[in-house]
Amino acid sequence: MPGAKVLTKAATSKAGKTLATSSSAKEKSTxxxxxxxxxxxxxxxxxxxxTGSVSRAAAKSAVKKAIVSRNMDSGRK
Amino acid sequence: MATSSYNxxxxxxxxxxxxxxxxxxxxxxxxxxxxxxxxxxxxxxxxGNVRFDKIQRIIAECKFGVxxxxxxxxxxxxxxxxxxxxxxxxxxxxxxxxxxxxxxRKNCLILDREQYRYQQFISDVAGQDIRSHHxxxxxxxxxxxxxxxxxxxxxxxxxxxxxxxRYQSFCNDFPEICRNARLDIDEVTxxxxxxxxxxxxxENDAKNEYSGx
Numbered sequence: 001m002p003g004a005k006v007l008t009k010a011a012t013s014k015a016g017k018t019l020a021t022s023s024s025a026k027e028k029s030t031x032x033x034x035x036x037x038x039x040x041x042x043x044x045x046x047x048x049x050x051t052g053s054v055s056r057a058a059a060k061s062a063v064k065k066a067i068v069s070r071n072m073d074s075g076r077k
Numbered sequence: 078m079a080t081s082s083y084n085x086x087x088x089x090x091x092x093x094x095x096x097x098x099x100x101x102x103x104x105x106x107x108x109x110x111x112x113x114x115x116x117x118x119x120x121x122x123x124x125g126n127v128r129f130d131k132i133q134r135i136i137a138e139c140k141f142g143v144x145x146x147x148x149x150x151x152x153x154x155x156x157x158x159x160x161x162x163x164x165x166x167x168x169x170x171x172x173x174x175x176x177x178x179x180x181x182r183k184n185c186l187i188l189d190r191e192q193y194r195y196q197q198f199i200s201d202v203a204g205q206d207i208r209s210h211h212x213x214x215x216x217x218x219x220x221x222x223x224x225x226x227x228x229x230x231x232x233x234x235x236x237x238x239x240x241x242x243r244y245q246s247f248c249n250d251f252p253e254i255c256r257n258a259r260l261d262i263d264e265v266t267x268x269x270x271x272x273x274x275x276x277x278x279x280e281n282d283a284k285n286e287y288s289g290x
Contacts, residue, residue: 043112052268062257
């Protein structure tokens with residue numbers, strides 16, 4: 001994930017404590033976002049165990065092309 | 078001893094008809110996004126395998142199970158109830174009760190379209206946690222996420238609204254993914270959908286997702 005900021009365990013732990021104890025809505029919101037980022041950054045998405053009518057390589061290419069196309073479209077807007 | 082695959086596998090016991098497809102797809106996507114592996118009888122088209130043998134084998138390979146009994150109703154043609162899903166739920170609960178140490182750690186979520194409807198046809202299951210998705214994919218995603226988080230005690234699972242946002246983005250990309258793969262949407266099999274969902278999530282890193290995907 002080039003360029004992505006890696007959250008440390010300490011930062012995640014601090015965010016958890018802030019979320020539990022802080023009375024400030026702004027602090028809670030920032031802490032919740034930190035925890036959400038940490039969840040996505042550390043969970044592992046598994047590879048699908050079996051292929052269907054499309055080969056693994058063709059499926060990967062189809063997904064990549066769709067994402068690139070969407071990013072280009074959103075860049076134009 | 079349980080393999081990591083067993084600890085991450087979720088058996089999906091749900092209707093296979095088109096009317097249920099939007100809920101089934103949301104469940105499959107949410108399971109991947111939570112970091113687990115969805116398994117289903119639809120993953121094997123080998124007609125040489127006896128269907129019930131296949132289901133029992135997949136159940137044995139999964140620690141978790143989502144059982145949607147919302148389609149337990151009278152068949153319009155013969156006026157008899159459809160009991161495949163309660164039967165598979167029974168196999169899962171039986172494995173948990175009588176199986177070895179790993180099987181006894183099984184954990185399941187039971188879904189129906191109304192929370193207390195089961196009392197009219199499968200009241201012995203009372204005591205299990207039965208939840209209702211009201212036929213809404215977004216609700217189903219939230220239920221799957223909350224249950225997997227509690228049952229697995231993993232602290233790496235994204236929030237339900239986060240998963241829903243990604244699922245909506247995936248649904249927007251889905252027609253183009255199918256076009257790129259030269260498939261009509263109605264030709265997409267369970268395995269095709271599963272590969273697309275998994276690949277899509279792996280391609281979208283956290284940075285992109287938080288910048289508005």
